[in-house]
Amino acid sequence: MAPKRKAAAAAGRASKRVASGISTPVSVSDDEYPSASEAEESSGREGTPASGPKRKYEKHKYDEVVKKYQPSSYAKTKQVEGDGDPASRLFNPKHDFFNEPLKADHRLRPLWIDRYNGRVVLETxxxxxxxxxxxLINIAEPQSRTTNMHExxxxxxxxxxxxxxxxxxxxxxxxxxxxxKTKxxxxxxxxxxxxxxxxxKVRLVLKHNRYFIESNDASVLQMLLQDPVIGPCRVEDSVDLTTEKASKMGGLVIPGTKDAVQNRQAAAQMEQQKRQQEDEDDSDDEYGGKEAEKDMTEFLREDEDEDELDQVHTFEIDGSKIQIVQEHCNVKLNLPLTEEYDFRADEQNATLDxxxxxxxxxxxxxxxxxxxMFGNGRARSGIIVLPCGAGKTLVGITAACTEKKSVIVLCTSATSAGQWRSEFIKWSNINPDDVIIFTSTEKGRIPNRACIIVCTYSMVTQNTRRAHDSKQTMDQITGREWGxxxxxEVHVVPAEMFRRVTERIKTHSKLGLTATLLREDDKIKDLNFLIGPKLYExxxxxxxxxxxxxRVQCAEVWCPMTTEFYAEYLGAKTTNKRSLxxxxxxxKFQACQFLIDFHERRGDKIIVFSDNVYALKQYAEGLKKPYIFGDTGQRERDNVLQNFQFNPAVSTVFLSKIGDTSLDLPxxxxxxxxxxxxxxxxxxxxxxxxxxRAKRRNDEGFNAFFYSLVSKDTNEMYYSSKRQAFLVDQGYAFKVITHLNGIDRMPDLRFSTQEERMTLLTDVLLQSETAGEQENIVDDLFSDRTTFRKPGAGGKKIGNGVKRQAGTLSSLAGGEDMAYLEYARGSRSNKELAKGKNAFFRKEGRDKERRKQATMDMRNELG
Incomplete structure (x- = not known):
C-alpha cells in the first residue's frame, strides 16, 4: 500500500523547528498568523453567514484607521500567480515570489522586499x-540579525x-x-x-515655558487652526500665526568625537595667532581696522540673506492641553508632532557648566x-538602543554635555541613581555639587542655578501625600524648565506612568535609553508617541x-530530575511548589557546583543568578559563597562587591534579581x-x-560564558525557549549541553548519596508556599507590582498581597511584568489567621505537623 502523504502546511502557520538542538527557540512574529481580513475571507468560503450592517460598518471604520499603517493596504491589484515549482504549494500565494523577475546583477544586490508586510531581508x-x-538602520526596524541574514x-x-x-x-x-534584487x-x-x-511637517517647541506648534508651511498651520479639536487649544490672546527666523542649522560638534578634538586644537591655534597679531598690530582702530569692518559687513549681509530664506510659522497652544493636541495629531490627522529643541538659541534657561x-x-x-539626535543642530526626542555594556550611560552624559542645559535623569532604583551620579562625575568636568540625587532615602537640595537631578520614576509619579521636604523638592522640579x-531602562515603564511624567515635568527634549526595546504586550508602541521614534539601534x-x-558563548544545560524530586514535582498542586x-x-545543584569549580580554576569571575531567595541562600551557603539579595544591608553589599572585584580569593557571588539592572560588575x-x-x-x-562589557583578557574565541541551568521535563524548559527568543534574533546561538564531562569524577560533589538528596527534599517540602515566590525588592519600581506596602514600614506587606485588575492574555503571559500563576483554593493567610483564633485549631495544627514529620521519617527509613 502506498504511503500516506502528509497534508500541506497551512499558509501562514509557524514552521517547525529545524535547528539542531531540541530546545532551540523560535520567535513567532505577528505576520505568521492570518490577518483579520484573511480570516474573514476563509470563514466566508466555509459558509459562514454574512455579517450584519453594523458589523460591516465597524469593519469599514477599522480599515480606515489602520490603512496608512500597513504596506499591504497599498497593493492595488492582485499579483498574477505563475505555475511556480513543486515547493510552491507549501507557501501562501502572497509570499511565493518564485516568478518574480530578478535584475541582471541581482547577485551583487543584497535586499529582498516583501510587498505585503514591508519586511526586508538583507544578505550579510x-x-x-x-x-x-x-x-536600513535609518529607515527600518531590525527584527532579526543572525550571522547570514538580517530581517x-x-x-x-x-x-x-x-x-x-x-x-x-x-x-x-x-x-x-x-x-x-527585484523592482x-x-x-x-x-x-x-x-x-x-x-x-x-509640524513640530512641537517649548519656548519660555510656553508650547508652540511650528512649521515651514503656513497652510498646514492654518489647517490645524481650523480643526475643531486643535483650534480651541490655541491660546486665546495669541496671534493666529507668527513668522520668525528659523534657527541656524548645522555647525554643531558633539563632545568626545574627533571633530571636537580638532575644533579644540584649531581654537587653540587661532587664539595663539590672535595674540601674535595683537602684539604686531600697531593700528589704533578700535574695531580692528578697515579689513575687519569689511568682513563684518559681508557677514551681516549673509545673515540678512539667511533671514529672507529661512523662516518658520508658529502659533501658541495651551500647555494643559498638550496631550490632547499630540494625540489628535498623531492618531486622527496623521501629522505627528516632532519634538525639537533649539538649545543654542535658548537664552531663557541658564547654561550648565x-x-x-x-x-x-x-x-x-x-x-x-x-x-x-543632533543631526540638524537641534535636539530631537527619541530612543537609542544599545546592548548592555556598550556605553548607554556615556551616551546620555554626552547628550547632556552637548545641550549644556539643566538635566533630569529618571532611573529604576536608588542604586541606579547613585551610579548615574558617579558616572557624571567620572566622565565630565561637572561640579559634584551640581549633581543632586532625589530618592526615597536621599533628598538633596536643588539649587536655583542650572543643575543635574537624578531621581527614580517612583518619586516623580507618586500620587500619595509626600513629606514636606519631598513636596518642596517636587515643586521645584515641576516649576522650572528642563533642557x-x-x-x-525606558522599555519597562508603563504608559500611564509616562503620561504622569510628561505632564508634571516640562522638558524641551527627551532621550530614552535601553538595551531591550521589547515587551510582551503592545505597549512598546506607546513610546513612539510619548517620547519619540527609535533613533538608533x-x-x-x-x-x-x-x-x-x-564574545559570549551561550549554553543551556539540561539537568535531569532525580526520581524522588520528580515524583514530588508531579504531585505538587501549586506553581510555587513545583518551581521550588x-x-x-x-x-542542577551539582551542575552549578561543577561549573563554578571549572571556571574558578580558569581564573574567571562568576555571577550566579536566582530569582528565588530560598534557593539563592541554599546554593550559596552550601557552596560557601557570598550572596546578595534585596534585604542585604548597603554596607554588607558594598563589602561583598568590592571583594568580588578586587580580592582574588573571592571569585563567585550569588545575586537575586536585584542584580539584573542595578549593579555594575565589569x-x-x-x-x-x-x-x-x-x-x-x-x-x-x-x-x-x-x-x-569588553574584557581585558584577549583569549581566542569566546571570552565570556553564559549558562542557563534548566531541569528536564519541567516548565523550565518551556520558559527557557521563550526567554532565548530575543537573543537568538540578535544572532546568539544557544548550545545544548546534556552531560558535563568530568562531573562524575569531581571530588566533594554535593548530594551524591541518597541520604543527602532525601534530606534536601524533606527541607524543601517543609518550606511554606511563599518560599517558591519571586523576590520583592524594596524601592525597586518593577518588583512591587502585585503587593500593597505600608508606607514608612520598611516595605512590610499588608493585606493578602493580591491586587485585582483587568488584563489580557498577553499581559498574563509576561507583559507588564505579570505572569499567570495557579493557586490552591483558599488563602493561606486566612488559614493561619483561623489557627490563631482558638486553642483547638492550634492543637490541630501541631498534630498535623507531627503526622507529617512521622511520614517523612518512615520514608527515610524505607529509602
Whole structure:
C-alpha cells in the first residue's frame, strides 16, 4: 500500500523547528498568523453567514484607521500567480515570489522586499552589505540579525525616524531600488510616499515655558487652526500665526568625537595667532581696522540673506492641553508632532557648566547614535538602543554635555541613581555639587542655578501625600524648565506612568535609553508617541566581533530530575511548589557546583543568578559563597562587591534579581542562571548584559560564558525557549549541553548519596508556599507590582498581597511584568489567621505537623 502523504502546511502557520538542538527557540512574529481580513475571507468560503450592517460598518471604520499603517493596504491589484515549482504549494500565494523577475546583477544586490508586510531581508555576505545595513538602520526596524541574514520591517515609525534625520522620499526609494534584487513594489513606494508626506511637517517647541506648534508651511498651520479639536487649544490672546527666523542649522560638534578634538586644537591655534597679531598690530582702530569692518559687513549681509530664506510659522497652544493636541495629531490627522529643541538659541534657561573630560572619546556607534539626535543642530526626542555594556550611560552624559542645559535623569532604583551620579562625575568636568540625587532615602537640595537631578520614576509619579521636604523638592522640579530628560531602562515603564511624567515635568527634549526595546504586550508602541521614534539601534554581533563588547558563548544545560524530586514535582498542586522543586533539583545543584569549580580554576569571575531567595541562600551557603539579595544591608553589599572585584580569593557571588539592572560588575566573565522570571525575554538579555562589557583578557574565541541551568521535563524548559527568543534574533546561538564531562569524577560533589538528596527534599517540602515566590525588592519600581506596602514600614506587606485588575492574555503571559500563576483554593493567610483564633485549631495544627514529620521519617527509613 502506498504511503500516506502528509497534508500541506497551512499558509501562514509557524514552521517547525529545524535547528539542531531540541530546545532551540523560535520567535513567532505577528505576520505568521492570518490577518483579520484573511480570516474573514476563509470563514466566508466555509459558509459562514454574512455579517450584519453594523458589523460591516465597524469593519469599514477599522480599515480606515489602520490603512496608512500597513504596506499591504497599498497593493492595488492582485499579483498574477505563475505555475511556480513543486515547493510552491507549501507557501501562501502572497509570499511565493518564485516568478518574480530578478535584475541582471541581482547577485551583487543584497535586499529582498516583501510587498505585503514591508519586511526586508538583507544578505550579510553581499559585497554591498555595509552600505545597505547603514541605510536600513535609518529607515527600518531590525527584527532579526543572525550571522547570514538580517530581517527588517519598514513601518510608519521607522520612516518617521528617517525623515527626522533628513532623508526624503526620493532618497529612500532611490536607495531601495539600488540595493533591491527585484523592482521595488509599487505599493511600497506609495506607502513611503504617504508616510513621508505626513511626518515632519509640524513640530512641537517649548519656548519660555510656553508650547508652540511650528512649521515651514503656513497652510498646514492654518489647517490645524481650523480643526475643531486643535483650534480651541490655541491660546486665546495669541496671534493666529507668527513668522520668525528659523534657527541656524548645522555647525554643531558633539563632545568626545574627533571633530571636537580638532575644533579644540584649531581654537587653540587661532587664539595663539590672535595674540601674535595683537602684539604686531600697531593700528589704533578700535574695531580692528578697515579689513575687519569689511568682513563684518559681508557677514551681516549673509545673515540678512539667511533671514529672507529661512523662516518658520508658529502659533501658541495651551500647555494643559498638550496631550490632547499630540494625540489628535498623531492618531486622527496623521501629522505627528516632532519634538525639537533649539538649545543654542535658548537664552531663557541658564547654561550648565559641563563638558566631557579631554581624555574621554566616545566610540563610533555612540557618535552615530548622537548624530541622529543632533543631526540638524537641534535636539530631537527619541530612543537609542544599545546592548548592555556598550556605553548607554556615556551616551546620555554626552547628550547632556552637548545641550549644556539643566538635566533630569529618571532611573529604576536608588542604586541606579547613585551610579548615574558617579558616572557624571567620572566622565565630565561637572561640579559634584551640581549633581543632586532625589530618592526615597536621599533628598538633596536643588539649587536655583542650572543643575543635574537624578531621581527614580517612583518619586516623580507618586500620587500619595509626600513629606514636606519631598513636596518642596517636587515643586521645584515641576516649576522650572528642563533642557533634557534622560529616561533609563525606558522599555519597562508603563504608559500611564509616562503620561504622569510628561505632564508634571516640562522638558524641551527627551532621550530614552535601553538595551531591550521589547515587551510582551503592545505597549512598546506607546513610546513612539510619548517620547519619540527609535533613533538608533546597534548590532550586537557586530559590536562583539569588533571587541566593543565581550564574545559570549551561550549554553543551556539540561539537568535531569532525580526520581524522588520528580515524583514530588508531579504531585505538587501549586506553581510555587513545583518551581521550588525544579530549582532545588540536586542535579542542577551539582551542575552549578561543577561549573563554578571549572571556571574558578580558569581564573574567571562568576555571577550566579536566582530569582528565588530560598534557593539563592541554599546554593550559596552550601557552596560557601557570598550572596546578595534585596534585604542585604548597603554596607554588607558594598563589602561583598568590592571583594568580588578586587580580592582574588573571592571569585563567585550569588545575586537575586536585584542584580539584573542595578549593579555594575565589569570584571565578571561567567554567568550561571539557576532560576528566572518565567518567559521574560527582557530579563534574559539584561542578565547577559552583566558579562557583555569588553574584557581585558584577549583569549581566542569566546571570552565570556553564559549558562542557563534548566531541569528536564519541567516548565523550565518551556520558559527557557521563550526567554532565548530575543537573543537568538540578535544572532546568539544557544548550545545544548546534556552531560558535563568530568562531573562524575569531581571530588566533594554535593548530594551524591541518597541520604543527602532525601534530606534536601524533606527541607524543601517543609518550606511554606511563599518560599517558591519571586523576590520583592524594596524601592525597586518593577518588583512591587502585585503587593500593597505600608508606607514608612520598611516595605512590610499588608493585606493578602493580591491586587485585582483587568488584563489580557498577553499581559498574563509576561507583559507588564505579570505572569499567570495557579493557586490552591483558599488563602493561606486566612488559614493561619483561623489557627490563631482558638486553642483547638492550634492543637490541630501541631498534630498535623507531627503526622507529617512521622511520614517523612518512615520514608527515610524505607529509602
Amino acid at each position: 555576505f553581499s559585497p554591498s552589505f555595509k552600505q545597505a545595513q547603514n541605510f 527588517y520591517t519598514i513601518s510608519p515609525h521607522s520612516l518617521f525616524a528617517a525623515v527626522s534625520v533628513g532623508l526624503t522620499e526620493q532618497d529612500i526609494v532611490r536607495q531601495l531600488e539600488l540595493f533591491s 521595488v513594489p509599487d505599493n511600497i513606494i506609495e506607502f513611503v510616499h504617504e508616510v513621508t508626506q505626513s511626518f515632519g 559641563i563638558d566631557l573630560r579631554p581624555s574621554t572619546q566616545i566610540r563610533y556607534y555612540q557618535e552615530h547614535a548622537l548624530s541622529k 533634557l530628560m534622560v529616561l533609563d 546597534a548590532n550586537w554581533l557586530q559590536l562583539s566581533e569588533e571587541g566593543h563588547i565581550a 522543586l525544579s530549582t532545588m533539583n540536586p542535579r 570584571e565578571a566573565t561567567c554567568l550561571i542562571q539557576i532560576s528566572s522570571h518565567y518567559g521574560s525575554r527582557r530579563q534574559e538579555a539584561q542578565r547577559l548584559g552583566r558579562i557583555l
